[in-house]
Amino acid sequence: MLLHYIFGWLRRFQRAALMGALLWVPVGLAVSDSGASHSERPLLLATIKPLTLIARDVAGDLAEVRQLLPDGASPHEYALRVSDRRLLDRADIVLWVGPVLEPYLNGAVAGMAPGRALTAADLPGIVWPERGGDSAKAGVEQVRDEHLWLDPRNARIIARALAQALAKRSPDTAAALSERLRRFEAELDVVEATIQTRLAPLRGTFFASDHDGFGHFANRFGLRSAGYLRDVSGHAAGARSVAALMGRTDVRCLVAEPDSRPERLQRVAAELGARFAVVDALGMSIAPAPAAGGGYAHLLQTVADGFAVCLGDAETS
Ligand SMILES: [Zn+2]
Numbered sequence: 001m002l003l004h005y006i007f008g009w010l011r012r013f014q015r016a017a018l019m020g021a022l023l024w025v026p027v028g029l030a031v032s033d034s035g036a037s038h039s040e041r042p043l044l045l046a047t048i049k050p051l052t053l054i055a056r057d058v059a060g061d062l063a064e065v066r067q068l069l070p071d072g073a074s075p076h077e078y079a080l081r082v083s084d085r086r087l088l089d090r091a092d093i094v095l096w097v098g099p100v101l102e103p104y105l106n107g108a109v110a111g112m113a114p115g116r117a118l119t120a121a122d123l124p125g126i127v128w129p130e131r132g133g134d135s136a137k138a139g140v141e142q143v144r145d146e147h148l149w150l151d152p153r154n155a156r157i158i159a160r161a162l163a164q165a166l167a168k169r170s171p172d173t174a175a176a177l178s179e180r181l182r183r184f185e186a187e188l189d190v191v192e193a194t195i196q197t198r199l200a201p202l203r204g205t206f207f208a209s210d211h212d213g214f215g216h217f218a219n220r221f222g223l224r225s226a227g228y229l230r231d232v233s234g235h236a237a238g239a240r241s242v243a244a245l246m247g248r249t250d251v252r253c254l255v256a257e258p259d260s261r262p263e264r265l266q267r268v269a270a271e272l273g274a275r276f277a278v279v280d281a282l283g284m285s286i287a288p289a290p291a292a293g294g295g296y297a298h299l300l301q302t303v304a305d306g307f308a309v310c311l312g313d314a315e316t317s
Contacts, residue, residue: 042169044162045091047102048075049283050149051120051158053296055095056289057184058159062173063166065289066091072284074259076234078104093165095158097121100233101146118165121146125157129219145232150217150281150303152192155296159184183293191297195221195304202311208245208272210256210265212237213281217303223311226251229268246271253310255279277310279303 044063046052052067059065068087069078075097080088088094088108098121099106109117120126121144129151131142148154163181167174203222207214212228227245229237245251246268254269254276256262262278269276280286280302289295 042092042166043090044093044095044166045087047094047096047105049286049289050281050296050299051095051097053283053286053289053299054149054155054158054184055162056291057187057293057296058162058177058180059166060180060291060293062170062176062180063093072259072282074234075102075104075282078102080104080108092116092169093118093162095120095162097148098146100144115165118161120148120154120158120161123157123161127151127153127216127219129215131215143232145212145215147213147232147281148216149296150214150300151220152188152300153220154216155300156185156188180293184296187294187297191300195300198304198308199223202308205253205311206248206251207253207255207307207311208251208274209254210260213257214255214279217281217307221304221307223307229265249273253277253307255306255310257281258284275310277306279306279310 041061042063044055044059044065045068046055046065047068049067049069049071052065055063055065066087068084069075085108094109094112094117096102096105096109096117096119098119100121109119126148128148129145131145149158159181163177167177199221204224206224206226207218208226209228211230211234212225212232214223215225215232217223218225226248227237227241229242229245231237251272251274254265254272254274256265256276256278258278258280260278262276266276280299283295283299283302286295286299286302
C-alpha cells in the first residue's frame with residue numbers, strides 16, 4: 001500500500017518534472033540569448049563571502065552577484081561540484097582570491113578566456129604583510145598569505161578593479177558604479193578610522209591564531225602574531241614552531257575561526273595564559289550581502305571587535 005503510494009507519487013513527480021522541463025527550456029534559451037547582450041545584468045560570481053560582500057557593495061543590483069562556495073566552506077579544502085562548474089561557465093566575471101588560498105579553482109581559471117577571471121592576489125597595489133617568524137629564520141620557503149581581504153587597503157583595490165571590469169562590460173552602468181565605488185571608499189575611510197582608534201591602545205600586543213590567516217589584519221592595524229597551529233594553507237604547523245609558541249608568556253589572545261574545534265583551542269589558550277576568541281574572518285555569520293552596501297565594512301568591524309575584546313584586558317583573565 002505504502003509502496004503503491006510512493007510509486008504513484010514518483011510517477012506524478014516525473015510527469016511534473018517533465019512538464020517543468022518542457023516549460024523551462026524556451027525560457028532558458030531566452031535567458032542565454034539575451035545574456036549575450038550587454039543590456040542584461042552581468043553575472044558576477046565571487047568565490048567566498050568576503051569577496052561577495054565587496055562585490056555587492058560595489059555592484060548593488062547593477063550585476064547579479066552570486067557566491068560560489070557556501071558560507072562556512074573552507075576555501076583551502078574545497079572541491080568543485082558539477083553545479084559549481086555550470087555556474088562558473090555562466091559567469092561573466094569570476095572574482096576569486098588566488099591560487100594559494102583557493103587551489104580548487106586553479107584548473108578552471110586556467111581554462112577561462114582572458115579577462116573573465118579577476119584574481120585579487122594579482123592586482124597591482126595589493127599590500128602584502130612581511131612574513132617573519134621562525135620559519136623565515138630557518139630558511140623555510142614562505143607561502144604568501146592570501147587572506148588579503150582583511151586589509152581594507154586591499155578591499156579598495158579589489159573594489160576598484162571590479163567596478164572597472166563591470167563598467168567595461170556594461171558601459172551604461174559606469175556612472176552608477178563609480179558613485180557606488182565612491183560611497184564604498186567613504187565607508188571604508190570611516191570604518192578604518194574607527195578600528196584604528198579602537199585598536200590603537202593594543203598596538204604591538206601579541207596574539208596567536210589557530211590558523212595563520214590574520215597577517216593582513218595584523219599588518220594594517222599594528223597587532224603582532226606570536227605564532228599559529230596551522231599555517232596559511234591550513235596545514236598543521238611544525239612541532240618546533242608550535243613548541244616555540246607554547247614557550248611564550250606574552251601572548252594575550254588566541255583567535256580561531258568558527259570552523260575550528262573550540263575545546264582543544266581553549267585548552268591551548270589556557271596553557272598560553274591567553275584569552276580565547278572566535279573571529280569570523282570569512283564572514284560566515286554575516287547576513288547575505290545587502291544590496292545597499294555596508295557588507296564588507298561590517299565584516300571588518302566584526303573581525304576588529306573580536307580582536308579588541310580578546311586582546312583588551314588579558315591581564316584580568
Ligand atoms: Zn584560511
